[in-house]
Every structure is written in C-alpha cells, then in structure tokens.
Amino acid sequence: xxxxxxxRAEDYSKWYNELVVKADLAxxxxxxxxxxxxxxxxxxxxxxxAELDKKFKETGHQNAYFPLFVPKSLFEAEEKNAEGFAKExxxxxxxxxxxxxxxxxxxxxxxxxxxxxxxxxxxTSEAIIWNTYRNWIQSYRDLPILVNQWANVVRWxxxxxxxxxxxxFLWQExxxxxxxxxxAIAEAEQMNNVYANFVENFxxxxxxxxxxxxxxxxxxxxxxxxxxxLMQDGKALQAGTSHFLGQNFAKAxxxxxxxxxxxxxxxxxxxxxxxxxxxGALIMTHSDDNGLVLPPNLAPNQVVIVPIxxxxxxxTAITEVVNSIVNNLxxxxxxxxxxxxxxxxxxxxxAQHELQGVPxxxxxxxxxxxxxxxxxxxxxxxxxxxxxxDGLIDKVQGLMTEIQESLFNKALDFRNTHIxxxxxxxxxxxxxxxxTGFISAHWDGTAETENKIKELTKATIRCIPLExxxxxxxxxxxxxxxxxxxxxxKAY
Amino acid sequence: xxxxxxxRAEDYSKWYNELVVKADLAxxxxxxxxxxxxxxxxxxxxxxxAELDKKFKETGHQNAYFPLFVPKSLFEAEEKNAEGFAKExxxxxxxxxxxxxxxxxxxxxxxxxxxxxxxxxxxTSEAIIWNTYRNWIQSYRDLPILVNQWANVVRWxxxxxxxxxxxxFLWQExxxxxxxxxxAIAEAEQMNNVYANFVENFxxxxxxxxxxxxxxxxxxxxxxxxxxxLMQDGKALQAGTSHFLGQNFAKAxxxxxxxxxxxxxxxxxxxxxxxxxxxGALIMTHSDDNGLVLPPNLAPNQVVIVPIxxxxxxxTAITEVVNSIVNNLxxxxxxxxxxxxxxxxxxxxxAQHELQGVPxxxxxxxxxxxxxxxxxxxxxxxxxxxxxxDGLIDKVQGLMTEIQESLFNKALDFRNTHIxxxxxxxxxxxxxxxxTGFISAHWDGTAETENKIKELTKATIRCIPLExxxxxxxxxxxxxxxxxxxxxxKAY
Numbered sequence: 001x002x003x004x005x006x007x008r009a010e011d012y013s014k015w016y017n018e019l020v021v022k023a024d025l026a027x028x029x030x031x032x033x034x035x036x037x038x039x040x041x042x043x044x045x046x047x048x049x050a051e052l053d054k055k056f057k058e059t060g061h062q063n064a065y066f067p068l069f070v071p072k073s074l075f076e077a078e079e080k081n082a083e084g085f086a087k088e089x090x091x092x093x094x095x096x097x098x099x100x101x102x103x104x105x106x107x108x109x110x111x112x113x114x115x116x117x118x119x120x121x122x123x124t125s126e127a128i129i130w131n132t133y134r135n136w137i138q139s140y141r142d143l144p145i146l147v148n149q150w151a152n153v154v155r156w157x158x159x160x161x162x163x164x165x166x167x168x169f170l171w172q173e174x175x176x177x178x179x180x181x182x183x184a185i186a187e188a189e190q191m192n193n194v195y196a197n198f199v200e201n202f203x204x205x206x207x208x209x210x211x212x213x214x215x216x217x218x219x220x221x222x223x224x225x226x227x228x229x230l231m232q233d234g235k236a237l238q239a240g241t242s243h244f245l246g247q248n249f250a251k252a253x254x255x256x257x258x259x260x261x262x263x264x265x266x267x268x269x270x271x272x273x274x275x276x277x278x279x280g281a282l283i284m285t286h287s288d289d290n291g292l293v294l295p296p297n298l299a300p301n302q303v304v305i306v307p308i309x310x311x312x313x314x315x316t317a318i319t320e321v322v323n324s325i326v327n328n329l330x331x332x333x334x335x336x337x338x339x340x341x342x343x344x345x346x347x348x349x350x351a352q353h354e355l356q357g358v359p360x361x362x363x364x365x366x367x368x369x370x371x372x373x374x375x376x377x378x379x380x381x382x383x384x385x386x387x388x389x390d391g392l393i394d395k396v397q398g399l400m401t402e403i404q405e406s407l408f409n410k411a412l413d414f415r416n417t418h419i420x421x422x423x424x425x426x427x428x429x430x431x432x433x434x435x436t437g438f439i440s441a442h443w444d445g446t447a448e449t450e451n452k453i454k455e456l457t458k459a460t461i462r463c464i465p466l467e468x469x470x471x472x473x474x475x476x477x478x479x480x481x482x483x484x485x486x487x488x489x490k491a492y
Numbered sequence: 493x494x495x496x497x498x499x500r501a502e503d504y505s506k507w508y509n510e511l512v513v514k515a516d517l518a519x520x521x522x523x524x525x526x527x528x529x530x531x532x533x534x535x536x537x538x539x540x541x542a543e544l545d546k547k548f549k550e551t552g553h554q555n556a557y558f559p560l561f562v563p564k565s566l567f568e569a570e571e572k573n574a575e576g577f578a579k580e581x582x583x584x585x586x587x588x589x590x591x592x593x594x595x596x597x598x599x600x601x602x603x604x605x606x607x608x609x610x611x612x613x614x615x616t617s618e619a620i621i622w623n624t625y626r627n628w629i630q631s632y633r634d635l636p637i638l639v640n641q642w643a644n645v646v647r648w649x650x651x652x653x654x655x656x657x658x659x660x661f662l663w664q665e666x667x668x669x670x671x672x673x674x675x676a677i678a679e680a681e682q683m684n685n686v687y688a689n690f691v692e693n694f695x696x697x698x699x700x701x702x703x704x705x706x707x708x709x710x711x712x713x714x715x716x717x718x719x720x721x722l723m724q725d726g727k728a729l730q731a732g733t734s735h736f737l738g739q740n741f742a743k744a745x746x747x748x749x750x751x752x753x754x755x756x757x758x759x760x761x762x763x764x765x766x767x768x769x770x771x772g773a774l775i776m777t778h779s780d781d782n783g784l785v786l787p788p789n790l791a792p793n794q795v796v797i798v799p800i801x802x803x804x805x806x807x808t809a810i811t812e813v814v815n816s817i818v819n820n821l822x823x824x825x826x827x828x829x830x831x832x833x834x835x836x837x838x839x840x841x842x843a844q845h846e847l848q849g850v851p852x853x854x855x856x857x858x859x860x861x862x863x864x865x866x867x868x869x870x871x872x873x874x875x876x877x878x879x880x881x882d883g884l885i886d887k888v889q890g891l892m893t894e895i896q897e898s899l900f901n902k903a904l905d906f907r908n909t910h911i912x913x914x915x916x917x918x919x920x921x922x923x924x925x926x927x928t929g930f931i932s933a934h935w936d937g938t939a940e941t942e943n944k945i946k947e948l949t950k951a952t953i954r955c956i957p958l959e960x961x962x963x964x965x966x967x968x969x970x971x972x973x974x975x976x977x978x979x980x981x982k983a984y
Contacts, residue, residue: 029624030566031559031611036624039554039639046555062531063538067523068613068644068660069582072589074522076599086589090561091601092613093585095648097564097578107568109583109610118601119523121560121584121613132521132528141835147531152560152644156587168560343633 005355007289012233019283020162023292023356026279033160033167040356041279043300045170048278049150051202051297052172055194061146061174066128068152069119074127078252081126084219088156090121090167121154126220126271129175130249137177137267139258144187145177163280164237164492171275177267179259181246184268185223188244191272192225195240203278204295204408205229205285206415207239208438208487210463215447218271222246228462228487230415231284234436236462236489239281242272280492285411286380292357293380295407296400303329303336303396304358306349308365315340318364321389325362325374328393334400354379359403360396380407421485425476428488432459438489442482444475453477459488497847499781504725511775512654515784515848518771525652525659529768532848535792537662537768541642543694543789544664544766547686553638553666558620560644561611566619570744573618576711580648582613582659613646618712618737618763621667622745629669629759631750636679637669655772656729656984663767669759671751673738676760677715680736683764684717687732695770696787696900697721697777698907699731700930700979702955707939710763714738720954720979722907723776726928728954728981731773734764772984777903778872784849785872787899788892795821795828795888796850798841800857807832810856813881817854817866820885826892846871851895852888872899913977917969920980924951930981934974936967945969951980 005022006014021027025041037045053063069092076082096113100106122128129147136142154168174191178184192209199205207227217224221243229239250256250266259265286293296302305322309315322338329336339349346363353361361377368374374392377384380403387395418437422428431439443449443461454460468484475482497514498506513519517533520526529537545555561584568574588605592598614620621639628634646660666683670676684701691697699719709716713735721731742748742758751757778785788794797814801807814830821828831841838855845853853869860866866884869876872895879887910929914920923931935941935953946952960976967974 027624027627029559030563030620031561034559034561036559037557039556042556043554062535064531064534065529065662067521067526067528068646069523069526071522072599075589076597079597082589082599086591086599089587089589090584090611091586091589092582093601094583095581097567097574097581097583097612099578105568105571107564107574107578109585119582120589128522132519135519154560170557 005289005291008232015289016280016284017162019287019291025283025292026162028162031167033157035162035166035168037170037276040300044282044294044298045276045279047298047300048203049172052198052274053150055198056148056172056174059146059190059194061148061176063149064147065149065151066125066132068122070122070125070128072118072120074131075120077127077131078220078249080248081124081220085123085155089123090154090156092119092121122151123153123155124271124273125149125151125153125173125175126245126249126269127253130253130255130269133175133177133267134253134255137255137257140179140260143177143179143257143267144183146174146187147176148172148174161280163276163283166276169276171273173271173273176270177250177255178270179257179265179268181268184246184270185244188223188225188242188270188272191270192227192240192242195242195272195274196227199227199229199239199278199281200408202295202297203282203285204297204404204411205239205281206408206412208463208465209467210465210487212241212463213447213450213461213486215450216461218243220245220248222248225466226463228489229281229285230418230437230489231281231492232414233284234418234490236438236487236491237277237281237284238462238491239278240272240274243270245269245271286407287357290382291355293407294357294359295404296359297404299357299359300335301337301358302334302400303360303362304349304353305336305338305362305364306346306353307338307340308346308363310366314366314369317369318366321369322364325389325392329396332393332397334396350377360399362396378403380410419487422476423473428453428459428476429457432457432488432490436490438462438487440485440487441476442473442484443486444478444480444482446480449475449477449480453488459490462487462489462491497781497783500724507781508772508776509654511779511783517775517784518654520654523659525649527654527658527660529662532792533771536774536786536790537771539790539792540695540770541664544690545642547690548640548664548666551638551682551686553640553668555641556639557641557643558617558624560614562614562617562620564610564612566623567612569619569623570712570741572740573616573712577615577647581615582646582648584611584613614643615645615647616763616765617641617643617645617665618667618741618761619745622741622747622761625667625669625759626745626747629747629749632671632752635669635671635749635759636675638666638679639668640664640666653772655768655775658768661768663765665763665765668762669742669747670762671749671757671760673760676738676762677736680715680717680734680762680764683762684719684732684734687734687764687766688719691719691721691731691770691773692900694787694789695774695777696789696896696903697731697773698900698904700955700957701959702957702979704733704955705939705942705953705978707942708953710735712737712740713763714740717958718955720930720981721773721777722910722929722981723773723984724906725776726910726982728930728979728983729769729773729776730954730983731770732764732766735762737761737763778899779849782874783847785899786849786851787896788851789896791849791851792827793829793850794826794892795852795854796841796845797828797830797854797856798838798845799830799832800838800855802858806858806861809861810858813861814856817881817884821888824885824889826888842869852891854888870895872902911979914968915965920945920951920968921949924949924980924982928982930954930979932977932979933968934965934976935978936970936972936974938972941967941969941972945980951982954979954981954983
C-alpha cells in the first residue's frame with residue numbers, strides 16, 4: 001500500500017510490474033524467471049480454473065495427468081514440435097545429489113547418477129501424450145479421446161515478466177484424438193469458441209477470433225486458432241490457442257486405428273490451452289492508476305464492508321447491522337468480507353481494497369446507523385453513493401451484473417476504436433506508433449512480407465480474423481494482390 | 493473385462509497391479525517410475541481434492557503456488573532436510589537442446605547451456621517456501637501464514653509401484669508459519685485431525701493417529717504426526733503426515749519476526765501433506781477379487797443403469813422410465829450414468845462396472861417394465877434385489893449412506909481384529925508372519941532396538957498412538973523399561 005503506483009501514462013510497463021506485486025498477486029522467486037503466485041493472485045486463478053473446468057466437462061472432456069518429464073527420444077519424434085521448443089528446454093540429466101567432498105555441508109550432483117537418457121521438463125505434452133495414446137487406440141470405437149490436463153510447464157525464456165512470460169507457468173492443455181479430419185477441426189473450433197466465450201463473458205475481456213499465419217502457428221500444428229485481446233497500451237495479447245494438429249503426431253508416434261470399414265488410418269489430433277498468462281490480460285485490460293480492477297466474476301471478495309467507528313459501542317452496533325448484510329449477500333451467492341481488523345484505519349483499508357480491485361466497497365459509520373444508510377463505492381467507476389439499507393441487497397446484486405457488463409463494454413469500446421484500417425505502409429507505421437492498437441491491412445499472404453514488416457515495425461500478424469469481410473485488395477507493403485485484411489499489432 | 497483378475501489370495505501384489513490397470517485408474521509411462529493417471533482414476537482423485545480443499549479452506553488456509561525448481565544452494569540450507577532427500581533428486585543442469593551434429597534429426601543437450609547453479613526438481617517445498625516467507629514476515633502481525641499448495645513433486649525412487657511409490661506424484665503440501673510454538677503444534681495436530689476425518693468419513697478407511705519415532709520422522713521435523721491405515725494383506729500404509737518443524741527452517745532461512753514486545757524471534761513452522769498414494773490406500777482397503785470397490789463419496793458414477801432389451805421398441809420404453817429415474821436421482825445429488833452403449837452386451841457392461849467399482853447397478857428389462865420393478869446390485873456385498881419403481885429414489889439414497897458406512901465398518905472390523913498385543917519377541921515374529929497386521933508391543937524407546945527389530949523382521953514402528961493406554965511394561969526385544977505400547981507392522 002504505502003506508496004502510490006507509477007501511473008500508466010508515466011511508464012506502463014513499470015505500472016504493471018508494481019501493480020502485480022503491490023496488489024499481492026505474484027512476485028519473483030529465487031529461481032530465475034519463475035514466479036510465486038501469492039494467495040490473492042491464486043484465488044483469482046482458481047476462479048478461472050473452476051469456470052473453465054466446468055466448460056470443458058460440459059463439452060465432454062475428462063481430466064487426466066501425464067508425466068512432467070519427456071524422454072529426449074520422444075521429445076524429438078515430431079520434428080517441427082521439437083525444433084520449436086528445443087531452445088527453451090530445462091533438461092534433467094542426473095537423479096542424485098551427494099555430499100561435496102570439497103565443501104563440508106554442501107551438496108553436489110553425483111557424477112555417478114547420470115541418466116542414460118536425458119529428460120526434458122515438458123514445455124507442452126503432445127509428445128508424451130501421443131506416445132501414450134498409441135496404446136489406448138486400436139479401433140474407431142476408442143475414439144474420440146477428449147482429455148484435458150491441468151499442469152505446470154517449463155519454457156526457458158530469456159526475458160520474463162510476471163504472468164506474461166515466465167519460465168514455469170500453470171496452464172491446462174487439452175489433447176484430443178479423432179477418427180476424421182472434419183471432427184478434429186470441429187473440436188479445435190469448438191474449443192476456441194469455449195475460450196472466447198469464457199474470456200469475454202467471465203473475464204469481461206473482448207477478443208477477436210482468428211487463425212494464425214503459418215509463421216505464427218504452434219510448432220507441429222496444421223492450423224492454429226486463437227483469441228486475441230487488446231491491452232490498454234495498444235499492444236495485443238494472445239489469450240488462448242487451439243490447434244488442429246492434423247495427423248502429425250499420430251504419424252510421429254505411429255498411432256493408427258481401424259475405421260468402420262476395417263482399414264487402418266492415422267488418428268487426427270487437436271490440442272488447446274490457456275495459461276496463467278490470462279492473469280496478465282486481466283490486469284492490463286481493466287486496471288487503472290489506483291491498482292487492480294476486477295470483474296465481479298473473478299473477484300475473491302466481490303464486496304468488502306468497512307466499519308467506521310470511534311468506540312467499541314459503535315463497532316458493536318455496526319457489527320450487528322453488518323452481520324445481517326453479510327448473511328443476506330451470501331444467501332445470494334455474493335462473496336463478502338467484513339473487514340473489521342483493528343490494526344488499520346478505514347482510509348488504509350480503502351486504499352488496500354482499491355489496490356486489490358474489490359468491485360464494491362460498503363462503508364458504514366455511526367451516522368449511517370442513525371439514518372439507516374450505507375455508502376457504496378464502485379471500484380470500476382470510483383463513484384460513491386449513499387443508499388438506504390432497505391433494498392441494499394437487490395442493489396448490490398444489480399451492481400454485480402452492472403459492473404461486469406460495464407467493464408466489458410468499456411474494454412470493447414477501447415478495442416473497437418483501436419482497430420484501424422490502413423491502406424498504405426506510411427499510414428501503417430504512423431498509426432502503429434501514434435494511435436497504436438490493431439491495424440487492419442491487406443497482406444500478400446507471404447511469410448517474406450510478414451517478416452519484413454515485423455523487422456521494420458515490430459508489428460506481427462496477430463490473426464486472420466474468422467469474421468472477415470471478403471474484401472480483396474493489395475498488400476500494404478508489396479502491393480501484391482490480397483484476398484482479405486489481417487490484423488497487425490505489436491504484441492506481448 | 494477380458495480376463496479375470498489374479499485373486500488376492502493367489503498374489504496380492506499382482507492383483508493390485510492388474511486392478512489398477514484393468515479398472516482404468518493408471519498405467520506406467522515411458523518415463524521410468526512415472527505414471528499416467530487415466531481419466532477414471534483422475535476423476536476419483538478430483539473428488540478427494542475437492543473435499544480436502546474445502547476442509548483446508550474451512551480451517552482458514554489459502555492456496556498459492558511456488559516454483560517447481562529449488563536452486564541447489566537453497567535446497568541444502570536446512571541440512572537434515574537436504575540429507576533426507578539428496579539421494580532421490582532429479583536435477584536440471586541445462587536449459588537448451590540443439591541439433592546433434594552426429595545424428596541428423598536428433599537432438600542433444602547443448603553443452604553451452606549449462607546452468608550456473610543446478611536446479612533440484614522439488615521433492616518437497618519447504619526450502620523454496622521458507623526462502624520466500626523470509627520476505628513476507630516482519631512482525632507478529634504478518635502471522636500466522638496459512639498456505640497450501642496443490643502440486644507435483646519428484647522423488648527418484650528406485651522401486652516404484654503405481655500410486656504407492658512413483659517418481660513423480662501429485663499431492664498437496666501445507667506450509668504454515670506461526671508466532672508461537674504452541675500455535676504451530678496446535679496447527680500440526682489440527683491438520684492431522686483433518687486428514688483422519690477425511691480418510692475415515694470420506695474414503696471409509698479407518699486410521700490410527702500417532703506420532704512417528706525419531707528415525708521415521710520427516711527430515712527436518714521436530715515431530716511428525718501421522719495417520720496409519722491397514723491394508724487387506726495385513727500391511728500398514730501411511731496415509732498422511734503433519735509435521736511440527738520447530739524453528740528449523742526459520743533458522744536455516746533466517747526468518748525472524750518482531751513479537752508484540754518488539755523482540756526478534758525465529759518463526760515456528762508446520763508442513764503437512766497427502767498424495768495420490770491415497771489412491772493406493774483406497775484400492776487396497778475396499779476392493780475384492782472382482783475389482784475395485786468404491787465408497788459412494790468417491791465414485792465418479794455412484795449409480796449406473798443398464799438396459800436389457802431385445803428390440804428398439806423395448807429400449808425406447810425402457811429409456812423413458814430410465815430418464816425419469818436419472819432426473820430424480822440427480823435432483824438428490826446422486827451421480828448416475830445411463831449405460832445405453834449399443835456396442836456391448838449387458839453382461840460385459842456388468843463386468844466393466846463391477847471391475848470399476850460402481851457402488852450400485854440398476855438393471856431394467858422388459859419384464860421389469862411390466863412389473864414396475866428394477867434390479868439393484870450392490871457392488872460392496874455383490875447382492876441383488878428386485879425392488880419396485882415406487883420408492884426407488886429413497887431406496888437408492890439410503891443405499892448410498894448404507895454402502896459408505898458398511899465399507900467403513902467392514903474395514904474397521906478387519907483393522908481392529910488385526911491389532912495384536914504381544915509380550916514376547918517370539919510371539920511378535922509369529923503374529924507378524926501368520927496373522928499379520930499391527931502389533932502392539934512395548935519398546936524401550938531407542939533407535940537401536942527399533943533398527944534391530946526392523947533388521948530381523950522387516951517390521952517398523954508405524955506410530956506411537958496418540959490414544960495410548962498409559963500402560964508401562966518392558967521392551968519386547970530388550971526387556972528394558974517401556975512407558976507404553978507402540979504399533980509395529982510391515983508397511984507399504
């Protein structure tokens with residue numbers, strides 16, 4: 001709490017880093033690039049998990065758990081996937097420590113305990129899972145397999161940032177197996193829809209659904225569906241991806257099945273995932289210079305009640321009223337905390353709850369008792385109003401919906417006003433540097449142009465939107481023909 | 493389904509291994525000692541998790557997440573803890589793979605990507621967590637810290653068995669910090685009680701609460717509380733432990749706080765955990781020669797309904813009745829599956845549900861339709877009865893409670909008749925080899941005697957029961973004075 005946050009205008013990146021730590025969401029650990037997710041941050045992640053897990057189960061998926069380690073020989077089996085992740089793999093080479101003969105009280109790696117085959121700490125689990133699926137699948141009757149895993153993964157990134165890019169992160173990864181190409185594509189599309197629906201309706205973050213270009217695809221995928229969100233600083237953030245993997249992993253791991261006609265064919269695959277990166281998206285979509293702003297669906301405490309009193313008698317009288325409010329709110333499934341700590345003044349409590357993004361604060365003092373009122377303070381708009389106790393519960397319940405929707409609409413407005421159609425490369429560069437946001441432009445479809453634009457501007461193609469006008473034109477960079485506009489942006 | 497299980501009498505160990513695989517709970521993976529937890533097994537684990545998580549939160553704990561890796565210098569800081577785990581540590585030494593110049597298409601560890609400091613894959617998280625707590629704790633106001641983590645851990649065991657002992661396993665680990673010794677001890681005791689309560693009332697497995705002897709304590713603990721269960725083959729299984737860690741980790745990581753008087757003191761600690769090992773306890777407590785037996789609280793499907801029909805018309809008529817049963821059972825929060833697969837005959841379905849331990853099977857055929865009846869088959873007793881549709885829902889609801897209690901009572905009877913008081917070492921050896929189970933015997937309190945008995949009989953002291961008669965006597969092995977009986981057993 002102590003000092004104020006750096007403002008977004010002053011330094012957006014610094015604002016973000018400070019907010020994550022000061023709002024008690026996460027912090028850096030003693031392990032390079034790995035974070036500690038603190039209880040308050042983890043409680044938000046748990047709400048995301050619970051909702052996603054429900055959606056996965058509603059769409060017929062089951063959870064399972066596969067090993068953390070991938071033997072090197074399996075890891076390298078699907079070559080494109082291996083190539084994509086090889087440069088950022090944590091590798092286990094030994095299985096024992098021993099006393100260091102040179103340094104009493106210290107340990108060293110036991111040179112005699114070298115593994116015959118190195119183990120890669122999973123950066124993603126296609127390899128270990130498809131090696132397992134080989135034994136699960138003989139016939140079309142064994143298909144589809146619709147499995148999800150909640151797990152930690154490790155990608156040894158050189159430049160890390162809390163939640164956005166960490167060496168270890170938490171995620172879910174769905175891995176499905178199908179008898180037909182069409183069914184696998186439908187699954188990949190379905191899960192991208194599930195993500196879009198979750199991120200928009202539960203996290204109040206508008207997203208654009210699209211396809212990645214070949215260079216931005218998941219290593220080993222034939223097609224990558226994605227949802228792209230826009231942060232307040234005009235940079236895009238990939239919030240989730242769903243991959244149609246074709247028969248690539250089935251071929252690499254020799255996973256065949258007998259179809260209804262008794263003929264052998266390779267199995268079709270998808271994989272899809274979202275991670276603790278969503279925490280970063282959440283923070284950078286809604287928060288302000290006072291700290292975190294949480295949509296009610298994700299708030300560990302949706303309402304906090306702060307008593308304002310000068311004597312024990314006043315506190316007792318207030319507590320009696322508060323207990324009734326608390327019970328009535330809980331009966332409506334609204335989570336509420338009565339912050340009656342005697343170690344902090346009301347002002348300090350206000351500041352903390354503001355910093356931590358509690359959607360609604362109720363303050364109640366001696367005069368309120370007399371008048372039968374309370375003071376409501378909305379975190380999203382920072383507005384206050386005095387309301388009567390009578391009708392309070394309905395009022396609060398209404399505000400939960402209103403705040404959730406208002407946050408979404410605000411983010412949607414921002415996003416919509418930050419999609420700019422440009423038709424020249426000069427305009428492209430100007431908009432990118434001044435207005436920022438998504439740039440909708442024609443592209444000639446080549447990786448060469450894509451790379452050149454990236455080199456010149458740092459903007460990448462975020463996606464080829466699924467809902468695309470079938471407008472033909474000419475590439476903003478080369479002037480070659482284009483079948484439709486794509487979305488460029490600088491990105492996290 | 494296919495072939496029958498090996499019977500318990502024939503080969504208990506083989507029965508267990510076959511059951512785990514055939515009931516679709518788990519299987520070995522391509523990684524030595526690591527398992528794949530299959531969807532059906534994972535669904536049971538999720539039920540355990542949900543209930544435990546609720547109990548942890550009810551007792552004031554919050555979840556958080558700490559890094560998978562522990563830098564070697566932190567790992568070795570608490571010497572006893574380090575010594576206890578050093579021999580079974582997976583160690584990450586490199587952070588990159590590269591193309592193998594000698595083998596096209598293959599990868600090798602990049603020799604230029606050696607970590608400056610090796611990272612231990614956490615076998616337990618005291619070190620990384622106490623290193624973090626140092627920054628969280630300044631004053632008594634920051635205490636207690638009541639944190640739990642759901643995570644995977646790795647212990648490179650040489651001999652592994654599905655669920656019981658695997659190189660990687662899933663668990664929860666609570667790590668709490670307190671201002672006083674008394675409070676930390678109370679916390680360790682409370683969490684051992686939470687475990688006992690959960691395992692007895694939710695898993696239907698009776699346990700004995702006790703203290704570990706010094707040689708069996710957690711490495712780094714001052715006192716280890718435990719719950720010990722007895723498997724059907726007369727071997728004990730440690731089902732959970734809760735440690736009072738004293739100030740050992742606070743001293744190793746220099747975690748001090750200012751108490752109310754403003755004086756600096758080291759913080760007091762506990763840690764406590766249960767793991768996927770509980771799946772092994774579940775299987776070996778209740779199951780029989782036909783397969784898994786699940787208490788209703790843990791069954792992914794508490795009831796399965798199998799239609800028996802010869803024509804599509806019959807199936808349609810049956811389905812209509814079943815839909816109503818399904819809706820009514822779900823309204824009572826009973827999970828039910830209508831197994832209307834047309835790829836399997838009823839007999840094969842019966843065998844599968846029996847193997848997978850579904851507590852109650854309802855079969856309904858054409859004659860049942862005429863008579864307004866169904867056939868109920870209890871998995872625990874393997875008994876069948878025909879009952880009328882009228883009153884079925886209440887009957888099923890009653891059976892859920894009855895089966896849960898009956899399984900517990902059966903296990904309790906077995907356990908109670910397998911605690912044998914012995915007063916001579918001859919008797920000790922005879923009971924251990926013939927009757928098996930817990931042996932209640934006097935012990936002189938020395939590690940020397942404990943080791944000698946272990947060497948001679950393979951029995952270890954499972955615990956010093958908390959509910960102990962204050963009966964003094966003489967050690968069953970040395971004849972030296974003893975203050976009370978302890979429980980010996982061979983153990984998993």
